[in-house]
Amino acid sequence: MAKGIRERLLEQAIKFHQWQEATYPGKTAEEIGGEWEVDYPYWNDTYSAFCHVLTQMDAETADSVLLDEMVYLIARDNEAEGFIQETTSHPKWFEYLCRRAAASNESEAKWQFAAYLPECPCRQEVKDMILDFAKDPNEYVSRRALLAMPALRPDCVEQFAPLFWERNCYSLELQEYQRIAVLVSLDAIHSGLLPQYLEQAKQDGRRYLLEHAERIEGGLL
Structure with missing residues (x-):
């Protein structure tokens, strides 16, 4: 069953990648800029599959491919912030994804994890990652981390x-x-x-x- 849940989300992630490439050929998310992701027509399906993973799978069973795509989707949902909000309600998933995001190049995911760290009842060693986010070279990531630091x-x-x-x-x-x-x-x-x-x-x-x-x-x- 877990495999089916995983595959469903990966299919949604692939669908988004394909839409991005078809709509903005050859461009990275950073090169596109602006609020381009809001035009994606299948957010509801993607969100449903994402939430299904959070509620039906244990974070410990997630492989690197799944974690990377979840971080990618959180990054793409940087306007609505629905994915990160839902993740905050699942501390173990939040921990795994926060670590994965911190090691990635997804600045749009990093600032969300920095901003939502105070909301998540995760372990102190995870909350201490706010210090790493504050040192991030991306201006917005570091700024959101400093603003969250008083609570952490x-x-x-x-x-x-x-x-x-x-x-x-x-x-x-x-x-x-x-x-x-x-x-x-x-x-x-x-x-x-x-x-x-x-x-x-x-x-x-x-x-x-x-x-x-x-x-x-x-x-x-």
Whole structure:
């Protein structure tokens, strides 16, 4: 029975791969960009097969092919986030897939696992993976990890703050978002470092960063 459940999901994954190639020939997900996945016409069938795996199979029995395709489908569902939400309700599956995602190149899956780690009642060693996600070279993955860190490892937020604040490997726009994440995460843990970063935000002067600093000072966040 488990084989049939596995094969059903793999068939759905193949169907999506084929649709992607037919619709955007020769392009990777990163090259396509935008919200292209929402146009896929068979999401309901795919979601049903995915949920069937979560509820009818043990995560320990999953092979690398199945895990990779599940990570791929979670990544493609990055707008609705239905797959990751369902996975969060199955801690063992979440653990296996989180580890698989972390070792993959699927940034659209990584940020979802980082963001949903606080929601999943998984083991502490899995929750500690938030530190690895915070070091990910993808800007959005690292930012979502820092924003989730106060709920998982509040003791580590302050040590990541200067790294995010001074990081110059992104565009000015993305650097601003990194600095906003620093303010929000420091505020979440009521850090004693927050005042100095609020002052630095004022010196920085960029619009959205200033707006967040003002909201935090006004107690609105």
